[in-house]
Amino acid sequence: MSAAPEPDLLATQRWLQRALLAQDGPGPEINSLLTGSAALTPRQRFAVLRRNHQRRLAARMRELHPALIQLLGREVFDAFVLDHVKANPARSHRLSRFDAEFVDHLARTRPDAQLPPERRDPTVDMVLDLARFERLYNQVLDGPGREDDLPATELADLPEEDWPSARLGPAPCLRLFRAGFTVHEYLAAVRQGGGQVPPRARPVFLALTRHGLQVRVHELTADAHRVLTSLLRRAPLGEALRDVDRDLARTWLRDWGEHGFLVAAAGDPAPRPRAVAVSESS
Amino acid sequence: MRTGTPTRRRLGTRWLGFGVGLRLPHLDYVRQRWPALGFFEVVTEDFMDSHGARRRALAEIAERYPVVLHGLALSVGGCDRLDYRYLGRLRELADEVRAEWVSDHVGWTGVDGVNTHAVLPMPRTEESLRHLVRRIRTVQDALERPLVLKNTSSAFEFAASTLSEWEFLARMADEADCGLLLDVSNVHVSAVNHDFDPVEYLRALPHHRVVEMHLSGHTHHGTHAVASRDTPISDAVWELYRLAVVLTGGAPTVVEWDDQLPAFPVLLAELDKARRHAATALWAGV
Numbered sequence: 001m002s003a004a005p006e007p008d009l010l011a012t013q014r015w016l017q018r019a020l021l022a023q024d025g026p027g028p029e030i031n032s033l034l035t036g037s038a039a040l041t042p043r044q045r046f047a048v049l050r051r052n053h054q055r056r057l058a059a060r061m062r063e064l065h066p067a068l069i070q071l072l073g074r075e076v077f078d079a080f081v082l083d084h085v086k087a088n089p090a091r092s093h094r095l096s097r098f099d100a101e102f103v104d105h106l107a108r109t110r111p112d113a114q115l116p117p118e119r120r121d122p123t124v125d126m127v128l129d130l131a132r133f134e135r136l137y138n139q140v141l142d143g144p145g146r147e148d149d150l151p152a153t154e155l156a157d158l159p160e161e162d163w164p165s166a167r168l169g170p171a172p173c174l175r176l177f178r179a180g181f182t183v184h185e186y187l188a189a190v191r192q193g194g195g196q197v198p199p200r201a202r203p204v205f206l207a208l209t210r211h212g213l214q215v216r217v218h219e220l221t222a223d224a225h226r227v228l229t230s231l232l233r234r235a236p237l238g239e240a241l242r243d244v245d246r247d248l249a250r251t252w253l254r255d256w257g258e259h260g261f262l263v264a265a266a267g268d269p270a271p272r273p274r275a276v277a278v279s280e281s282s
Numbered sequence: 283m284r285t286g287t288p289t290r291r292r293l294g295t296r297w298l299g300f301g302v303g304l305r306l307p308h309l310d311y312v313r314q315r316w317p318a319l320g321f322f323e324v325v326t327e328d329f330m331d332s333h334g335a336r337r338r339a340l341a342e343i344a345e346r347y348p349v350v351l352h353g354l355a356l357s358v359g360g361c362d363r364l365d366y367r368y369l370g371r372l373r374e375l376a377d378e379v380r381a382e383w384v385s386d387h388v389g390w391t392g393v394d395g396v397n398t399h400a401v402l403p404m405p406r407t408e409e410s411l412r413h414l415v416r417r418i419r420t421v422q423d424a425l426e427r428p429l430v431l432k433n434t435s436s437a438f439e440f441a442a443s444t445l446s447e448w449e450f451l452a453r454m455a456d457e458a459d460c461g462l463l464l465d466v467s468n469v470h471v472s473a474v475n476h477d478f479d480p481v482e483y484l485r486a487l488p489h490h491r492v493v494e495m496h497l498s499g500h501t502h503h504g505t506h507a508v509a510s511r512d513t514p515i516s517d518a519v520w521e522l523y524r525l526a527v528v529l530t531g532g533a534p535t536v537v538e539w540d541d542q543l544p545a546f547p548v549l550l551a552e553l554d555k556a557r558r559h560a561a562t563a564l565w566a567g568v
Contacts, residue, residue, distance in 0.1 A: 010393065035438070045439075045506070057399050143334050212335075
């Protein structure tokens with residue numbers, strides 16, 4: 001039994017989509033599928049649609065990466081977006097998903113990818129750190145927040161003998177990040193109209209949370225970042241704080257409770273095990 | 283095919299006055315100033331999948347203003363199966379913000395699982411019309427509210443098209459019993475690109491089905507025009523808008539601005555112009 005003929009509409013849509021997304025655009029069949037105008041050939045008219053599509057998509061992506069645009073310039077940023085569109089056509093209406101794939105695409109296609117890490121261009125590392133940070137910032141902004149959770153402000157008072165068995169609840173919006181450049185300072189500067197000086201090279205360890213409509217970025221020490229990473233992986237408190245000075249540990253617990261990194265279940269002031277937020281770091 | 287029972291003007295929707303297409307960079311301004319305007323139109327996909335700040339901001343806005351939803355991704359003209367998860371979330375959002383109505387575009391966004399993040403044109407054929415009408419009815423059943431569809435601008439014409447754009451829209455709206463979102467700027471842009479008379483276009487539409495109107499800036503490139511939505515509204519579009527107001531008796535009107543987004547007061551100034559043009563048209567009949 002032969003297959004049913006493809007409906008004209010489906011065939012037309014497949015052709016148009018291919019022509020829109022393909023590197024080399026439409027083939028000669030365009031002259032029988034589209035009409036020209038007094039001023040433009042079918043191919044020229046199609047090019048208007050193609051340019052418009054690329055312009056719109058780049059414009060939407062620009063909303064997500066103000067700092068990356070400041071660093072790279074709009075022309076280079078738009079070229080990166082278009083390269084991504086052609087290589088990885090989106091399969092979701094969610095721009096956030098397309099953006100996540102964009103950041104991955106940048107990392108995959110870095111020009112020095114074949115070199116060992118120590119010989120790679122640090123400028124590329126800076127660009128990737130910034131792209132990842134902006135992506136994570138947007139994820140925290142649009143993800144679940146801690147408005148309905150109670151900050152675990154009493155953590156510092158938790159008796160030390162309970163530490164070995166205590167597993168703390170991280171706030172749903174808590175994300176950890178590490179980078180080789182001061183990308184958080186750069187994004188803050190860009191948001192205030194600055195950003196003329198690029199991110200500086202130094203290791204940074206960050207925690208991002210959201211309260212209300214604000215994303216808060218906290219710089220941590222490397223040790224604090226390590227302990228929080230362990231807690232996010234559901235390690236018992238005693239294990240995560242094993243090598244940490246007790247006074248310092250209590251200071252951290254108090255600060256982290258106040259900052260909303262760790263939360264107690266609503267209606268229950270004691271910290272309890274709960275669903276874990278996904279930890280993400282570079 | 284006209285239905286036997288006369289359709290209520292604007293499908294019985296409320297008169298909301300003059301509103302603005304809310305863009306994300308303006309969220310803070312709006313929540314700090316609460317500007318005086320009739321309603322906000324929000325891009326469905328900007329909020330549908332948000333679980334955080336955006337959704338909370340929209341909830342605050344919906345407490346103070348009427349809200350209508352305007353989507354980009356329904357793909358009602360597409361050949362892939364309708365996405366019922368998308369429709370479910372759309373309905374949830376519409377219920378949450380008590381959306382006065384839900385709109386999207388006459389067109390499609392992708393096929394074979396791809397999403398181009400653009401609304402693409404369809405050939406205006408009997409096959410396309412049947413396909414659209416069937417899917418619009420399904421969407422309306424799923425949403426349990428009328429769907430309002432917007433005319434897009436186009437840069438090219440399919441050789442297979444057999445219907446004029448206005449004939450296609452009129453039949454689609456009547457046969458699917460849906461609303462129309464008349465983008466006056468898109469009519470002007472398409473008229474430039476396809477050398478038709480925009481007045482004939484406006485006169486031929488089923489005016490009682492026009493639930494909302496859009497106005498935005500466009501760019502002329504000599505050989506063609508583009509709905510760039512990055513400039514003030516042109517005199518040619520204001521002229522068409524006045525005619526559209528007379529023909530429809532006025533419909534809630536939104537000023538859209540996408541690229542090179544200016545400060546919010548610039549949009550309010552464009553909205554004031556829209557109010558004046560609408561008042562002039564209704565008063566003088568032009």
